[in-house]
Amino acid sequence: MNSLKNKLRLYLVTDRSWTNEKGLCQQVEDSLKNGVTFLQLREKHLDKDAFLGLAKEMKSIAVDYQVPLVINDDVDIAIACDADGVHIGQDDDGVAETRKRLGDNKIIGVSVRTVKEALSAVREGADYLGVGAMFPTTTKGDAKAVDIETLRQICDTVDVPVVAIGGIDIENIVRLQASGICGVAVVSAILSKMDCGSAAKDLRKQCDTLFCKVREEL
Numbered sequence: 223m224n225s226l227k228n229k230l231r232l233y234l235v236t237d238r239s240w241t242n243e244k245g246l247c248q249q250v251e252d253s254l255k256n257g258v259t260f261l262q263l264r265e266k267h268l269d270k271d272a273f274l275g276l277a278k279e280m281k282s283i284a285v286d287y288q289v290p291l292v293i294n295d296d297v298d299i300a301i302a303c304d305a306d307g308v309h310i311g312q313d314d315d316g317v318a319e320t321r322k323r324l325g326d327n328k329i330i331g332v333s334v335r336t337v338k339e340a341l342s343a344v345r346e347g348a349d350y351l352g353v354g355a356m357f358p359t360t361t362k363g364d365a366k367a368v369d370i371e372t373l374r375q376i377c378d379t380v381d382v383p384v385v386a387i388g389g390i391d392i393e394n395i396v397r398l399q400a401s402g403i404c405g406v407a408v409v410s411a412i413l414s415k416m417d418c419g420s421a422a423k424d425l426r427k428q429c430d431t432l433f434c435k436v437r438e439e440l
Contacts, residue, residue: 226329227383229290230350232422232429233260233407235387236280240413247279252419253412254287257426262309262331262407264294277303292331297323307331309352312339317346333387335368340376340384348382352407355388356398360410370401377402392424399432 234253238246250261263280265273277293281303284291292307293300297320300308307329310320320330331350332343340351353373355366368388377384386398387407395406406429415421 226350227404229259230383230385231259231405231433232257232426233262233385233387233405234258234412234422235262235264235294235407235409237264237409237413240410242416244418246276247283249413249418250280251283251287252417253422254283254289256419256422258412258422259289259405259426260407261289261291262294263291263305264309265296270299273299274302277305281305290329292329300324300328307349309333317343317348321347334376335366336372337375337379340380344380344382350383350385351376351380352385352387353403354386354407356386357389357391357394359389370397373398373403374401392421392428395425395428396432403433405429405433 236246236250241249254261261280261284263277265276268276277299281291290306292309293305294309295314297308308320308324309331311333317330317332329349330347331352332348333352334340334343343351353376354368356368356373373386383404384402385405385407386403390406390408391411398406408425411425412418412421
């Protein structure tokens with residue numbers, strides 16, 4: 223459990239809408255090289271063959287930097303590329319069904335917004351939770367806001383690692399310091415920058431400062 227908590231310190235979620243001239247794979251590699259500790263490949267519009275091809279590329283990069291890779295929503299792709307797990311939402315197959323397909327040794331993360339959803343996910347066997355959106359975000363237009371007090375309640379209630387997601391950047395991350403999370407998940411805070419490596423390095427320093435002590439006490 224402590225190992226997973228540490229791996230969730232700085233969690234990058236991909237989004238090709240932010241791809242610059244370097245290309246997504248290079249952006250991701252620059253980010254992992256400079257402090258990203260966990261990677262989620264999220265693709266909503268690629269066909270299966272293209273998605274699998276990209277997933278295999280991401281898996282290779284993740285292995286090089288010893289960073290876990292999870293696939294958003296798609297269990298078939300996760301199995302086919304031998305990803306470390308999946309991340310699912312409230313509208314996807316439940317944790318129990320996902321676990322049957324993936325096996326006991328894979329990571330399952332679940333997006334939640336309430337204490338009730340968090341407890342249900344953990345009861346079914348989720349390995350970690352993603353809570354948000356914490357701040358306004360353009361990355362996921364339908365994301366509903368979660369207040370910091372609810373985030374704190376979720377962290378106090380469950381016994382699995384929790385990461386915050388949604389609109390988090392180098393400026394507002396400090397507002398999450400006392401919430402009990404073990405890390406943050408970001409998209410544009412890294413991928414929208416011309417120098418993804420530098421952005422990742424700055425965010426990692428902030429994460430280590432804000433969340434390291436909390437994790438050691440748990």
